[in-house]
Structure formats: C-alpha cells, structure tokens
Amino acid sequence: MESAPSRTAMFAAISRGLFRLENAPPWVLDDALALALVGPVWQRLRDRFDPMFPVTVLRESRAAVCTRSRYAEDRLATGDFTQYVILGAGLDSFAWRRPDLLGSLTVFEVDHPASQAWKLERVRELGLPLTDRQVFVPVDFEAGPVEDALGPAGFDWAQPAMFCWTGVAPYLTAQAIESGLRTIAAAAPGSEVVLSYRADDAALDDVGTEFARIYTPIAAAVGEPLQPGWPVSEIERVVGGCGLKVVDHPTRADLQQRYFAGRADGLRPYTFETLVTARVI
Numbered sequence: 001m002e003s004a005p006s007r008t009a010m011f012a013a014i015s016r017g018l019f020r021l022e023n024a025p026p027w028v029l030d031d032a033l034a035l036a037l038v039g040p041v042w043q044r045l046r047d048r049f050d051p052m053f054p055v056t057v058l059r060e061s062r063a064a065v066c067t068r069s070r071y072a073e074d075r076l077a078t079g080d081f082t083q084y085v086i087l088g089a090g091l092d093s094f095a096w097r098r099p100d101l102l103g104s105l106t107v108f109e110v111d112h113p114a115s116q117a118w119k120l121e122r123v124r125e126l127g128l129p130l131t132d133r134q135v136f137v138p139v140d141f142e143a144g145p146v147e148d149a150l151g152p153a154g155f156d157w158a159q160p161a162m163f164c165w166t167g168v169a170p171y172l173t174a175q176a177i178e179s180g181l182r183t184i185a186a187a188a189p190g191s192e193v194v195l196s197y198r199a200d201d202a203a204l205d206d207v208g209t210e211f212a213r214i215y216t217p218i219a220a221a222v223g224e225p226l227q228p229g230w231p232v233s234e235i236e237r238v239v240g241g242c243g244l245k246v247v248d249h250p251t252r253a254d255l256q257q258r259y260f261a262g263r264a265d266g267l268r269p270y271t272f273e274t275l276v277t278a279r280v281i
Helices: 007-022 034-038 041-052 055-078 113-126 174-185 206-221 232-241 252-259
Strands: 083-087 106-111 134-138 161-165 192-198 244-248 273-280
Touching (some): 007 034, 007 041, 007 055, 034 041, 041 206, 055 161, 055 192, 055 206, 106 113, 113 134, 161 174, 174 232, 232 273
Parallel strands (some): 083 106, 083 161, 106 134, 161 192
Antiparallel strands (some): 192 273, 244 273
C-alpha cells in the first residue's frame, strides 16, 4: 500500500527491539522503543519470518542491525557536529534514546513520505515528545535530490554534520549511492557519513551467505529488492571519487572487539553488511 511504511524498516526496528529481549546485557544498543514504534504487528512479522532463518543467522543479523546504529552514534558523540542527518530514518528512535546528545544537535530524519507519515502517527499514538531539535524531512528519493529538501527544512550546509546512511545502500543502485555521496560531499568540511553497504559475496562467511540466500527473496517480495554487493576496494574507490576520504573501515573482527569482547555467548555481527566512515575534506 502507498500509505504503508517500508517493510525493511520495520524488520530493522524489530531486530533492534528483539535484540535486547533475546540477549543478556550489556547490549550494544538498548532500543526499548523499537517494538513500540512498530506496534502490535511486530509479533506477526516475527512469527512469520523468524522460522525461515536458523537461530545463528537471526542472532548475528540482529546484532549487526544494532551494531550499525551504535557505531554511527559513537562517531556522532565523539565528533564536533551540530547536525545529525539520518537518511532513510525508518523507525529510528535516536531522538528519544539519546537526550544527552539531542541538546546540542538538530536531528534531521529523512525518509519516504509514506513511511514518515506512518511513523509520526505512531509517535502521536505513543505520546512521544517532539521538539524543534527533531526535524522530519519527507523525501521521495526517486523523485528528486535530497539537498532540495534539506535546505528548506533548515539544514545549514556551512555547519559540520554527521550523516547516518545505514541499512539503505544494500537496496540502492550504484548510481544512487554515488549521487548520495556527492550530495554529502557538498556539506561543510569535517562533516562525516557512516555508510553501511552490502559486502561482496566472496567476503561472506557461512552465516552471511545463508542470510543472503534467505533474505534476498523476502526483500524482493516486499518490493525492496537487494542490489549486488561491493568489494572493499571498490567502495573505497567510489567514496574517494565522490570527494570524500575514508577515515574508518572496520572489519567484522574490529566490530566484535569494540562491541562484543568478553561475551560468554560468542555473539558477533554478521558479514552481510560492512560499515565505512568517510569525511568531507
């Protein structure tokens, strides 16, 4: 339906919510609002799709969804940014989870108008507070460039910004990814983007390969088909060609050491997606 939210955004929120229910703390991300934002349908979606995946695949995929959000928020917290742009924000709950950061930031949530309208209705139903620090920017990514909407929404291209672009690129063509990176490269020097992209099939381990095999037809069936993966060298070439400099490109082992070290359950993120941070120079 045109008025329905992105199904893949709902899947991501369900993963963030179930992660804290199914795993012992410490949690790499504690998103207590995720399931509430999805609403009661989260149980039906879980019951329908979870049986399709082996338990190990579910655990690592949920860990990865939480890791990419935590990683972006860590970059944000340690940088000198006044603006946080979440591209493809979906049901992200950052503005309510991190009031400690919101006080010095303006958060721009950019998403498809239908998904954003649905989210705002859920926000109203839940009675979540809204402030002028949280700006909703409805954008049809296929109809026009993001910059045409950000400026009128109050985004200042002369001030440093962090762009969070996670969980989106695996569904985008190479042309769309390059267009988005060039837009970000026009931001103030020192601005950064955290991008998660689909890893090349050759880089996947058994769990990553199994996730791709099962999830690919699911994504296609809900109208959000996956695109081919990227080798590390190729994504770095594209990032550089768009006017950005790669400043962090952690491996799965890096992320495991940062966020999962010392756990008795061996939890780690899957290899299906890779994270990279690039800076405007």
